[in-house]
Amino acid sequence: MPIAPAPHSQQPKQKEATKRERLTIEGAVQGVGFRPFVYRLAQELGLAGYVQNTHTGVVIEIEGASPLLETFKQALQERKPPQACIMSLGIRQITNDGNPGFTIRPSDTSDTDAETTALIQPDLAVCTDCLREMNDPTDRRYRYPFINCSHCGPRFSIITALPYGRPNTAMARFAMCHDCRTEYNNPDDRRHHAQPIACPKCGPQLELRNGKGKTDARHDDALQQAAQAVREGRVLALKGLGGFHLICDARNADAVAELRRRKDRPVKPFAVIYPSLQAVKGDCLVMPEEERLLSSAQAPIVLLRKKKMPSLAHEVAPGNPYLGVMLPYTPLHHLLICELGFPVVATSGNRANEPICIDEGEAVETLKGIADLFLVHDRPISGRCDDSIVRVMAGRETVLRRARGYAPLPVVVAHSFSAPVLALGGHFKNTVALAVRDRVFMSPHIGNLDTPQAWAAHREAADLLCRLYKAEPENIVHDLHPDYRSTQLAEERGGNAIAVQHHHAHALACMAENRVKPPCLAVAWDGTGYGTDSSIWGGEFLALKPGGFERVLHFMPFPLPGGDAAVLDPRRAALGMLYALEGDGAFSRDIGLPDEARWLIKAALQKNINCPTTSSVGRIFDAVAALTGICMENGFEGQAAMALEFVADRQVIEVYAFEIKNSVIDWRPMLSGLLQDIQSGITLGAVAAKFHATLASIILAAAKSVGEPTVLLTGGCFQNALLLECAVDELEQAGFRVCSHQQVPPNDGGLALGQIMATANTL
Numbered sequence: 001m002p003i004a005p006a007p008h009s010q011q012p013k014q015k016e017a018t019k020r021e022r023l024t025i026e027g028a029v030q031g032v033g034f035r036p037f038v039y040r041l042a043q044e045l046g047l048a049g050y051v052q053n054t055h056t057g058v059v060i061e062i063e064g065a066s067p068l069l070e071t072f073k074q075a076l077q078e079r080k081p082p083q084a085c086i087m088s089l090g091i092r093q094i095t096n097d098g099n100p101g102f103t104i105r106p107s108d109t110s111d112t113d114a115e116t117t118a119l120i121q122p123d124l125a126v127c128t129d130c131l132r133e134m135n136d137p138t139d140r141r142y143r144y145p146f147i148n149c150s151h152c153g154p155r156f157s158i159i160t161a162l163p164y165g166r167p168n169t170a171m172a173r174f175a176m177c178h179d180c181r182t183e184y185n186n187p188d189d190r191r192h193h194a195q196p197i198a199c200p201k202c203g204p205q206l207e208l209r210n211g212k213g214k215t216d217a218r219h220d221d222a223l224q225q226a227a228q229a230v231r232e233g234r235v236l237a238l239k240g241l242g243g244f245h246l247i248c249d250a251r252n253a254d255a256v257a258e259l260r261r262r263k264d265r266p267v268k269p270f271a272v273i274y275p276s277l278q279a280v281k282g283d284c285l286v287m288p289e290e291e292r293l294l295s296s297a298q299a300p301i302v303l304l305r306k307k308k309m310p311s312l313a314h315e316v317a318p319g320n321p322y323l324g325v326m327l328p329y330t331p332l333h334h335l336l337i338c339e340l341g342f343p344v345v346a347t348s349g350n351r352a353n354e355p356i357c358i359d360e361g362e363a364v365e366t367l368k369g370i371a372d373l374f375l376v377h378d379r380p381i382s383g384r385c386d387d388s389i390v391r392v393m394a395g396r397e398t399v400l401r402r403a404r405g406y407a408p409l410p411v412v413v414a415h416s417f418s419a420p421v422l423a424l425g426g427h428f429k430n431t432v433a434l435a436v437r438d439r440v441f442m443s444p445h446i447g448n449l450d451t452p453q454a455w456a457a458h459r460e461a462a463d464l465l466c467r468l469y470k471a472e473p474e475n476i477v478h479d480l481h482p483d484y485r486s487t488q489l490a491e492e493r494g495g496n497a498i499a500v501q502h503h504h505a506h507a508l509a510c511m512a513e514n515r516v517k518p519p520c521l522a523v524a525w526d527g528t529g530y531g532t533d534s535s536i537w538g539g540e541f542l543a544l545k546p547g548g549f550e551r552v553l554h555f556m557p558f559p560l561p562g563g564d565a566a567v568l569d570p571r572r573a574a575l576g577m578l579y580a581l582e583g584d585g586a587f588s589r590d591i592g593l594p595d596e597a598r599w600l601i602k603a604a605l606q607k608n609i610n611c612p613t614t615s616s617v618g619r620i621f622d623a624v625a626a627l628t629g630i631c632m633e634n635g636f637e638g639q640a641a642m643a644l645e646f647v648a649d650r651q652v653i654e655v656y657a658f659e660i661k662n663s664v665i666d667w668r669p670m671l672s673g674l675l676q677d678i679q680s681g682i683t684l685g686a687v688a689a690k691f692h693a694t695l696a697s698i699i700l701a702a703a704k705s706v707g708e709p710t711v712l713l714t715g716g717c718f719q720n721a722l723l724l725e726c727a728v729d730e731l732e733q734a735g736f737r738v739c740s741h742q743q744v745p746p747n748d749g750g751l752a753l754g755q756i757m758a759t760a761n762t763l
């Protein structure tokens with residue numbers, strides 16, 4: 001006879017059972033005060049166990065009563081430090097250990113072959129607690145320009161290897177003093193395990209050098225003298241977080257003009273650092289989203305609309321209604337700019353087409369003749385990182401240059417790569433990217449690959465990503481263009497080089513960051529990209545399918561006299577389009593070219609010499625800018641298109657005619673209408689607005705004819721807020737789902753991500 005189980009009521013009342021769980025966390029959890037937070041949380045709840053950094057993130061073991069474990073896991077998500085980001089949380093129950101107390105264990109570096117995917121934090125703007133201490137005369141870090149804590153300071157720019165720990169950073173050379181070490185070791189301190197921890201006694205120091213590289217002053221004296229030089233109108237090279245800035249008084253027209261002359265940069269706008277948000281608001285219109293971005297830990301350059309009478313010299317951003325603005329983001333910038341109390345130009349410390357300088361010795365050489373003096377320090381920069389640029393468009397943040405504050409956080413994509421893939425990007429605004437599993441780590445902006453210095457920086461950036469993530473990628477992806485330096489660099493690397501068509505890469509980058517799947521329609525418009533038929537593309541509608549694309553529609557190609565030379569001279573694109581419209585009649589129109597140049601272009605067009613054809617919308621923008629007289633020369637890439645956007649009168653909603661036939665968008669009716677308008681003397685603002693509205697109608701008509709419900713807007717043309725907003729409105733009103741860029745630039749800075757994604761079906 002079976003023994004009946006004891007009735008429930010008679011069971012002795014038990015204490016809540018204890019459990020032990022092992023939590024494996026991946027995400028941005030190193031270098032943000034995550035372990036001290038876990039430690040405090042465990043203490044608070046009376047849980048036992050430990051927390052430890054690993055190659056892939058953080059591992060926690062906790063032991064205690066079940067409900068408390070649940071509370072712990074909930075609080076982990078809800079109360080984590082502001083810069084921490086949990087991307088995945090694995091939970092496994094393990095056997096109890098019974099030992100009391102909770103500890104922070106040293107980083108686990110034992111398994112050197114383990115796959116490394118721990119996220120490296122980007123550099124973060126100085127936090128309010130550190131600023132308060134820096135301004136407190138009784139604090140031991142009073143006026144110390146390298147103050148930082150677990151919530152702020154350098155990360156990417158100082159890391160040399162993973163896991164993120166002091167020996168693997170540029171701070172390894174500084175031995176902590178007794179006070180710093182005490183803070184570093186105290187789990188209750190804000191600087192517990194803050195790897196860049198430093199103080200005036202033990203950390204990096206300032207130094208002022210003259211144009212010959214000789215040291216003129218140190219410490220606070222160096223700062224005061226540098227500030228005085230800026231007040232007097234001189235150009236200061238400042239060693240910042242990820243590289244050098246060139247700084248001068250933004251109100252002083254002579255100083256700004258002199259910097260332009262020395263840097264050989266006649267018109268491209270300069271970015272400006274203001275002493276405070278309030279000062280920014282005095283000069284610019286600041287929307288809430290823009291205010292959030294300016295004050296964020298990323299602290300990017302935000303493009304803001306200038307007010308009518310800004311306090312700045314006209315030379316800062318000549319003829320441009322927008323201004324690139326940032327707030328001080330390092331303690332050093334705070335000290336300098338608060339000392340000055342006025343806005344300063346802060347442009348990258350480099351020569352044209354060279355990467356930003358990072359080393360004080362190198363800077364004195366490279367910036368000779370540009371900077372009058374150099375305010376430097378002895379904390380090495382191991383990861384070069386420019387300022388990021390963002391613009392709020394269609395109500396959302398769009399990163400136009402992805403660097404400090406953003407890189408190298410990965411884009412998590414919908415495909416897991418079985419082996420690492422390296423993408424080398426395009427030619428302009430280059431970035432490189434490395435895929436490890438479902439993470440694509442993108443380098444900060446490197447720039448145009450026109451100089452040996454830029455090629456070296458490109459190689460360093462690729463090597464750094466591979467070294468950090470211990471990847472030896474066999475598969476190297478590059479642009480289809482045979483003459484791009486990045487294509488040659490891919491071949492030099494050996495391994496399996498894979499070419500990806502330029503606009504396909506743009507489309508896939510947009511698809512990846514929006515996590516949409518094919519089929520969808522990509523509108524990929526830019527200045528230049530090598531097509532599969534060896535012609536120059538740039539006005540493309542690509543139907544994306546799993547594993548490939550079909551060029552379903554494109555702008556009618558037109559000749560581009562002089563090829564690449566046309567990029568600098570919008571009048572060439574104008575003549576090319578006119579010639580396609582009206583043949584020899586084109587040459588009787590006056591478009592502001594001297595006779596001799598016009599004859600040469602005429603001969604070239606008639607004999608078809610050095611007149612490659614293009615379907616580029618970027619060049620159509622150039623042509624319209626030249627025909628309307630709004631912009632006759634491109635002093636920098638995109639100047640003509642920007643000028644057209646800025647002049648457009650947003651009240652006008654009429655459009656020009658166009659035709660879509662046999663997969664080709666015939667723009668000739670639009671050009672005829674535009675020429676008539678110019679002749680009839682309607683305002684240029686109206687012409688520019690009608691032109692933008694026409695492009696948006698073309699997108700809508702194309703989307704309707706293709707019929708895919710999801711439309712991607714990508715390529716450099718979509719840095720234009722008016723074009724983007726018109727297109728989004730039209731498409732959304734017609735019921736399409738529209739995806740544009742946000743965390744990855746729509747321009748060629750996003751290509752590397754798309755190149756990686758092109759391999760997703762084969763690797």
Ligand code: ZN
Pocket residue numbers: 126127128129130131148149150151152153
């Ligand atoms: Zn801080």
Ligand code: ZN
Pocket residue numbers: 176177178179180181198199200201202203
């Ligand atoms: Zn110290």
Ligand code: FE
Pocket residue numbers: 502506526527528529715716747748
């Ligand atoms: Fe492009």
